[in-house]
Amino acid sequence: MQAFFAPHSVAVVGASEATTKAGHVIVRNLRALGFPGAVHPVHPRLTSLHGYAARRNLAEVPGDLDAVVVAVPRERVPGCLREAAQRGVRAVVVVTAGFADAGDEAGRALSAELQALVANAPFRLMGPNSIGTISPADAFTTSITSQAPLPLGRVSIFGQSGMFASGLADLVRSEGRFGVARVACLGNKLDVDELDLLDFLGDDPRTAVIGAYLEGLSDGRRFLALARRVAARKPVVLLMSGRSELGRRAIAGHTGALAGAEAVLAGALRQAGVIRAEDLEDLFDLLEGLGHLPPAAGRRVAVVSITGVGCVLAADAADASGLSLPPLPATCLARARAVYPPWAPARNPVDMWAAIERSGVERAYTVLAEAVLAEPEFDALLLVFTLIPEADFDAAALVARLRAEHPAKPIAAVFMGGEAARLQAWSLAFRRAGVPVYPSPRRALRVLAALASPSRPTARAWSEP
Amino acid sequence: MQAFFAPHSVAVVGASEATTKAGHVIVRNLRALGFPGAVHPVHPRLTSLHGYAARRNLAEVPGDLDAVVVAVPRERVPGCLREAAQRGVRAVVVVTAGFADAGDEAGRALSAELQALVANAPFRLMGPNSIGTISPADAFTTSITSQAPLPLGRVSIFGQSGMFASGLADLVRSEGRFGVARVACLGNKLDVDELDLLDFLGDDPRTAVIGAYLEGLSDGRRFLALARRVAARKPVVLLMSGRSELGRRAIAGHTGALAGAEAVLAGALRQAGVIRAEDLEDLFDLLEGLGHLPPAAGRRVAVVSITGVGCVLAADAADASGLSLPPLPATCLARARAVYPPWAPARNPVDMWAAIERSGVERAYTVLAEAVLAEPEFDALLLVFTLIPEADFDAAALVARLRAEHPAKPIAAVFMGGEAARLQAWSLAFRRAGVPVYPSPRRALRVLAALASPSRPTARAWSEP
Numbered sequence: 040m041q042a043f044f045a046p047h048s049v050a051v052v053g054a055s056e057a058t059t060k061a062g063h064v065i066v067r068n069l070r071a072l073g074f075p076g077a078v079h080p081v082h083p084r085l086t087s088l089h090g091y092a093a094r095r096n097l098a099e100v101p102g103d104l105d106a107v108v109v110a111v112p113r114e115r116v117p118g119c120l121r122e123a124a125q126r127g128v129r130a131v132v133v134v135t136a137g138f139a140d141a142g143d144e145a146g147r148a149l150s151a152e153l154q155a156l157v158a159n160a161p162f163r164l165m166g167p168n169s170i171g172t173i174s175p176a177d178a179f180t181t182s183i184t185s186q187a188p189l190p191l192g193r194v195s196i197f198g199q200s201g202m203f204a205s206g207l208a209d210l211v212r213s214e215g216r217f218g219v220a221r222v223a224c225l226g227n228k229l230d231v232d233e234l235d236l237l238d239f240l241g242d243d244p245r246t247a248v249i250g251a252y253l254e255g256l257s258d259g260r261r262f263l264a265l266a267r268r269v270a271a272r273k274p275v276v277l278l279m280s281g282r283s284e285l286g287r288r289a290i291a292g293h294t295g296a297l298a299g300a301e302a303v304l305a306g307a308l309r310q311a312g313v314i315r316a317e318d319l320e321d322l323f324d325l326l327e328g329l330g331h332l333p334p335a336a337g338r339r340v341a342v343v344s345i346t347g348v349g350c351v352l353a354a355d356a357a358d359a360s361g362l363s364l365p366p367l368p369a370t371c372l373a374r375a376r377a378v379y380p381p382w383a384p385a386r387n388p389v390d391m392w393a394a395i396e397r398s399g400v401e402r403a404y405t406v407l408a409e410a411v412l413a414e415p416e417f418d419a420l421l422l423v424f425t426l427i428p429e430a431d432f433d434a435a436a437l438v439a440r441l442r443a444e445h446p447a448k449p450i451a452a453v454f455m456g457g458e459a460a461r462l463q464a465w466s467l468a469f470r471r472a473g474v475p476v477y478p479s480p481r482r483a484l485r486v487l488a489a490l491a492s493p494s495r496p497t498a499r500a501w502s503e504p
Numbered sequence: 505m506q507a508f509f510a511p512h513s514v515a516v517v518g519a520s521e522a523t524t525k526a527g528h529v530i531v532r533n534l535r536a537l538g539f540p541g542a543v544h545p546v547h548p549r550l551t552s553l554h555g556y557a558a559r560r561n562l563a564e565v566p567g568d569l570d571a572v573v574v575a576v577p578r579e580r581v582p583g584c585l586r587e588a589a590q591r592g593v594r595a596v597v598v599v600t601a602g603f604a605d606a607g608d609e610a611g612r613a614l615s616a617e618l619q620a621l622v623a624n625a626p627f628r629l630m631g632p633n634s635i636g637t638i639s640p641a642d643a644f645t646t647s648i649t650s651q652a653p654l655p656l657g658r659v660s661i662f663g664q665s666g667m668f669a670s671g672l673a674d675l676v677r678s679e680g681r682f683g684v685a686r687v688a689c690l691g692n693k694l695d696v697d698e699l700d701l702l703d704f705l706g707d708d709p710r711t712a713v714i715g716a717y718l719e720g721l722s723d724g725r726r727f728l729a730l731a732r733r734v735a736a737r738k739p740v741v742l743l744m745s746g747r748s749e750l751g752r753r754a755i756a757g758h759t760g761a762l763a764g765a766e767a768v769l770a771g772a773l774r775q776a777g778v779i780r781a782e783d784l785e786d787l788f789d790l791l792e793g794l795g796h797l798p799p800a801a802g803r804r805v806a807v808v809s810i811t812g813v814g815c816v817l818a819a820d821a822a823d824a825s826g827l828s829l830p831p832l833p834a835t836c837l838a839r840a841r842a843v844y845p846p847w848a849p850a851r852n853p854v855d856m857w858a859a860i861e862r863s864g865v866e867r868a869y870t871v872l873a874e875a876v877l878a879e880p881e882f883d884a885l886l887l888v889f890t891l892i893p894e895a896d897f898d899a900a901a902l903v904a905r906l907r908a909e910h911p912a913k914p915i916a917a918v919f920m921g922g923e924a925a926r927l928q929a930w931s932l933a934f935r936r937a938g939v940p941v942y943p944s945p946r947r948a949l950r951v952l953a954a955l956a957s958p959s960r961p962t963a964r965a966w967s968e969p
Contacts, residue, residue: 059894113847136858140812142849184892200813206890206921213924254816280816283823289816289853318817319920320944348665351719351745351754352783358748382578384607388754393601425671427649429524455784456671459678459928481783 040239042130043165043231044174044221046106047076049181050097052119053110053134054080054088061134061183062110066091068186072178077102097122106130107162108171108181113137116167117152124160132181133166139227140168150229157230169226170201173208175219176245180204192218193245194330197236198252198278199225207319215467216323216475217330220245232257234265241269248329250276250322254290256304263307270312274489276325277308278316314489321485327475328486332449335491337418338362340484341411342388343404344423345395345430349455350388353421353480360481360488364388365416374410378403387411401432408437412445419449419487423480426457426465435468442473449490451483452476505704507595508630508696509639509686511571512541514646515562517584518575518599519545519553526599526648527575531556533651537643542567562587571595572627573636573646578602581632582617589625597646598631604692605633615694622695634691635666638673640684641710645669657683658710659795662701663717663743664690672784680932681788681940682795685710697722699730706734713794715787717743719755721769728772735777739954741790742773743781779954786950792940793951797914800956802883803827805949806876807853808869809888810860810895814920815853818886818945825946825953829853830881839875843868852876866897873902877910884914884952888945891922891930900933907938914955916948917941 053062069078070089078091079100085093094100107123109116113135123131138150157164165171171181175189184205194217196203201224223236233253240246256262269275281287282301316322340362342353357364364387375385383393394403411417441450452474454462466476477483518527534543535554543556544565550558559565572588574581578600588596603615622629630636636646640654649670659682661668666689688701698718705711721727734740746752747766773780781787805827807818822829829852840850848858859868876882906915917939919927931941942948
């Protein structure tokens, strides 16, 4: 599997001078990222592309060759695979679509032909209909859309969608949500499937958190056994679509053995320690939280909020997520009183507006956050901000310091409103400081609850990578 | 009530040269917005503020005075109300906090004193602990945070939170989510409450859509009767917090008669035709959709998506929202085939990637969107985009044209990923074109389902304002 993410050399069959072609963009991305291995564009007539010498076919590629990306019309894919087998390559990504995903007989016949070829081949095949992989630490990608470098990190994502190596990768990068270890787009799963990826990422020292999007399981029993083993060491977040009849019909060509048994599957996945995501938004919320924060020792949360509505919605959301909001202990209350006017109540959730009016926004956040973090009664802290000019201060510096002083306690932030540009700047700064950011208490507390699940790996195992 | 939103003259008691004081910001905002009425800063020693002549007390304010904003320490609020009563003003907003919301006996006593004063006063009182109102068409605001002008529109919001006139107003403005008619922050609801606002906005010609955030109902029975009457003419979206025991405890000083009877309330609100929002994010999602789109004639949706994962997640979400995704009728299929390669299936949800590769992104979106909109079998259209450079075209112009050609059919967009800056630019352009934008199929389809509810007002009534 390593050759899918960090090959020593890669050939791109279907390399093209036409800038809209996948074979063009793949080579351009490798050049732009500065991939240190050998790159061989393959095209019958091209002599070079983006400064790499082109070859007429795989046989003419000099030296060792361990990975091939195939981006030619579907009829020519079987021939490419035969050439790849002769060269003894280890990994083949087939970008081309129109096989089991097609609506026609020819697609199905070609898919069967690929299947037979792979059964006897020396290589593993990702796809067809796959955008392939990204591995930032190796400056490697097979994405067919323009890719700027992703921030390096410990979150890996794989699944049956090219979005993880295209639009969603752009979003993660530009919003700075989390750093990335590996991305893999499985496409039709003709050979490499979720079992391979989960197994590989479970042992991958670069990967500390695993996110997956699946439209069905190739082998439910094996997946559950494997997931249990991996989830004991690293958090595994799974978004499974096709929960509904409409959804299952939309998954063309999907015949997963467990489809339709959502209730059974849900219980089994929970027992295996897999975190279920509700949708893509939830998947990325969870990956951001798990990517930045340690596990929580328990479910007791302190909420410190600039706005009363934040307190009330946090209380409702804590209840829905199975978290508790214990009262402030006496020592904490005494410290909090120092920033409040005498008449104002101090309780958890902490509505801090009166403290801000009396003591200023920076002092109020600092004193109140430190007061609750010092208490063993609280396992996690949620800070709620609203980004109005009147509440401006270097909050990113504060949360960076709090994270450093309390490394074992998860701290998350909610930004309830504010100007879009300010929201974006603060979000980037907070995430750089290791604090995940959410638009509502509900979404933040959902993540803190996942961090506090008793089946989560311990902090020690978690921080190993 | 009109005097709360469009007074001819307003006095600000507690006006101050200290830029952090509420009384300073309120006067500065009125100057910045160009409020056309008379503005009278009131302060014992000030001669002028932001170019307005200051007065020592309300008695010295010349001419007619119909509104007063009170931003003085709580002990001095009762005196201000007596002065306001003597001047015969119609509307008083009390910004000052520390009454029923305070934790002390003095606060409760002051609250009772205010109550007695209001009972015999010629004016209505909003607050205390209220940021007050915004009315863009009247260039009026009493907000205590810096306010740039909100885009003028037909959505009105009121509730027990100052956020609607501060951080959330900034967000709505900078993201261009919808145009605003009126904003009111009710604070402690000592006098003016949700009944007054719902009644006023129900008859307000500027308001076509009403959103409310409440932490309890002053009079559940009257609210339901009124909501039924108003919701028959304009959509009413309600976020009620305090659903959980934790939430109810967080609502300090709240003793609503219906608290705790969430199940009963939920049924009654549904029967009254009120749309329930799950949280603030959902409230604003719904207001954006209702603010831009007509009601849907039914629940049959066509989904046209650049990405397969968008199709599958849309199918799951449609099922969860009680929407159907009928197959493409023969006429539609024939038009769709023109942009697809022969092998690619064309079905609803429409996975358009193969069509894009064959026909280009602009032609594929145009032909497929027009094909489904022309069919009476579909009541609404969801367009799913991913904002990668390879899929760039003037999509805002396309959706503006589609909206103009099919005014009775709701069209919503989902942007699944893309660079943050591009997402922001596209979102603004789409919203200007009258098409709401969501980050996931789930959130978009939830709104389309609300537009299709049988209890919604008809398109005719809806478009009246």
